[in-house]
Amino acid sequence: MRIVRTDDPVAFLDLAGPLLRRDEARNHLILGVAATHAADSAAYEYHRGWIALDPEAVAAAQWTPPWHLLLGDPSEEGAIRPLAEAIAADAPGLPGLTANLPAVQLFVNCWTGLTGRRARTISRLTDYALEQVREVRRAPGSPRPADRRDRDLVVRWMRDFSAEAPPQDEIVGAELERFLAGRLEGPDAGYRLWIGPSSRPVCLAGFMGPTGSGIRVGPVYTPPEERGRGYARSLLAELARELFRRGYRACYLASDLENAAANRLYEAVGYRPVGEAEMVSFEGPERS
Numbered sequence: 001m002r003i004v005r006t007d008d009p010v011a012f013l014d015l016a017g018p019l020l021r022r023d024e025a026r027n028h029l030i031l032g033v034a035a036t037h038a039a040d041s042a043a044y045e046y047h048r049g050w051i052a053l054d055p056e057a058v059a060a061a062q063w064t065p066p067w068h069l070l071l072g073d074p075s076e077e078g079a080i081r082p083l084a085e086a087i088a089a090d091a092p093g094l095p096g097l098t099a100n101l102p103a104v105q106l107f108v109n110c111w112t113g114l115t116g117r118r119a120r121t122i123s124r125l126t127d128y129a130l131e132q133v134r135e136v137r138r139a140p141g142s143p144r145p146a147d148r149r150d151r152d153l154v155v156r157w158m159r160d161f162s163a164e165a166p167p168q169d170e171i172v173g174a175e176l177e178r179f180l181a182g183r184l185e186g187p188d189a190g191y192r193l194w195i196g197p198s199s200r201p202v203c204l205a206g207f208m209g210p211t212g213s214g215i216r217v218g219p220v221y222t223p224p225e226e227r228g229r230g231y232a233r234s235l236l237a238e239l240a241r242e243l244f245r246r247g248y249r250a251c252y253l254a255s256d257l258e259n260a261a262a263n264r265l266y267e268a269v270g271y272r273p274v275g276e277a278e279m280v281s282f283e284g285p286e287r288s
Contacts (some may be wrong), residue, residue, distance in 0.1 A: 001054045001079060009037040012049035015062035019073045023130040025274040026100055028252035029040060031068040032209020032216040037064065039188065050086050052079040052225060054072065055134045059083045060196040063091060067209070071099035071107055084110035088174040092117075100127065104278045123279040124257040128271035129142070129214075129252050133240045139230035141202065143238045146191035148184055149170060154191055155180065157204050161221040165256075166186060188215070188257075192242075194235040196226070203231035205239050207251075214250035215243055220262070236269045 006012050006113070013034050020027040036043045042234060044064035050072075052059040055086045059079035061071045069087065074080055082108055092115050146154055156181070183189040189208035196202035202227065209216040217239065222232050240251050253279060255262050 001052055001082055003057070003082055004021050004053060005086065005090065006049050006051070006203065007047055008216070009047045009049070010198040011032045012047070012051070012060070012062060013038060014088060015051045015053070017212075019057040019060060019075060023073055024214055025250065025252055026111050026127055027072045028127070028129075028209075028214065028216055029254060030060070030072045030099065031211040032252075033064060033070060034062060035111050035211065036209045038151065048091065050083055050090075052083045054079065061087060062128065063087075063094065066095065067154065067243065068096040068098040069094050071097060071103055072118075073100055074103055077103075077106060081104045081110045083107075084114060088114040093164075094282055096122070098125075098277060098279045100275050100277045108280055115282070116284070118283045120160075120283055121278050123213045125254045125279065126257050126263060126273050127252050127275040127277060128253075128255060128266050129250055129274045130217075130240055130266075130271045131271065132267065132270055133237050133244075134270040136233050136237050137230060139196075139234040141194050141196040141231070141234070143192050143194055143235055146184060146193050146201075146204070150191075150193065151180070151184060153201060154184070154204065155221070157221050158219070160223070160228045161219050164196045164256040165219070192235060192239050194231045196229075196231065202229075203235050205232070205235045207239065207243065208246075214252055215248045217243075217251045217253045220253075220265075232265055233268055236265070240269065244261070 020031050031213045037047050047064050049062040051057050058076040059074035061069055063069045112119055188210050191204055192207045193201040194203040204220040207215055207217050220232055243251055
C-alpha cells in the first residue's frame with residue numbers, strides 16, 4: 001500500500017474522486033470542500049490531502065486549516081492505520097476529525113495511539129440526501145438570490161448561525177470573510193433569501209461544493225423571531241427545485257443529530273438520512 005500526499009485539490013480529486021463518489025451522499029462533505037477549493041484557490045488558506053493506493057484509492061483524507069480533518073469512507077478498513085501514520089508524521093497537531101461511522105472510530109483509535117492525544121466527541125451528525133422535493137405548504141413570500149447589497153445581513157446571520165451551531169461549524173474572523181467571498185453571486189455557490197410578507201428577508205439558505213452529480217446545501221438560518229412560520233421549509237424546497245433545474249440530481253447536507261426541529265424540517269422537504277458522522281476534537285499535546 002502506498003500513501004500519496006498532495007497539496008493540490010485537483011490532484012486530490014483525480015486520485016480520490018472515484019473512491020469517494022462510490023457513495024456521493026455519504027462523502028458529500030469531503031467531495032464538496034475539495035471541489036470548492038479546486039474551483040477557487042482562495043476558498044481556504046491551503047489544502048493538504050492524503051490518499052492510500054492499493055493500487056487504486058482505498059482511503060482518503062483532506063485538511064483545510066483551521067477546520068477538522070475530513071476522512072472519506074474507505075473501501076478497505078485496513079488502510080486507515082497507514083493513512084493515519086502518514087498524517088501523524090505530517091500534521092500531528094490536527095484540531096480534530098469529521099468522518100462517518102464506523103471509520104471515525106477506527107481513525108480515532110489509531111490517532112490517539114500514534115500521537116498520545118485525547119479525543120472528545122463534540123457533535124454527532126446525520127447525513128441527508130434529497131433526490132425529490134415533497135410538496136410543502138408554501139409560506140407567504142418568495143425567494144430571491146442574495147447579492148452584494150445583502151452582504152451585511154448575510155454576515156450578521158452567519159455569525160448568529162455560528163453562535164448556535166456545533167463548535168467546529170463556528171465561522172469567525174478571516175474565515176467568515178473567506179467563506180463569503182465566493183458565495184455572493186458565485187456560479188456554483190450562493191445564498192437564497194426568503195422575502196416575507198413585509199418585503200424584507202426572513203430566512204437564509206446557502207449552497208456550495210458540487211460533489212459530482214449533486215451539491216451541498218447549507219447553512220440554513222431563520223432569526224428566532226421569524227421561526228415557526230414555514231419560511232425555511234419553503235426556501236429549502238424552492239432552492240432544491242432551482243438546483244435540480246440547473247442539472248444537479250441530488251442535494252446533500254449534514255445536521256446535528258440532536259437538533260430535532262432542524263431534522264424534522266429537512267425530512268418534511270424530502271431529505272432522507274443516509275448515514276451518521278461524528279465531529280471529534282483532538283486535545284492535549286502530541287507525543288514528543
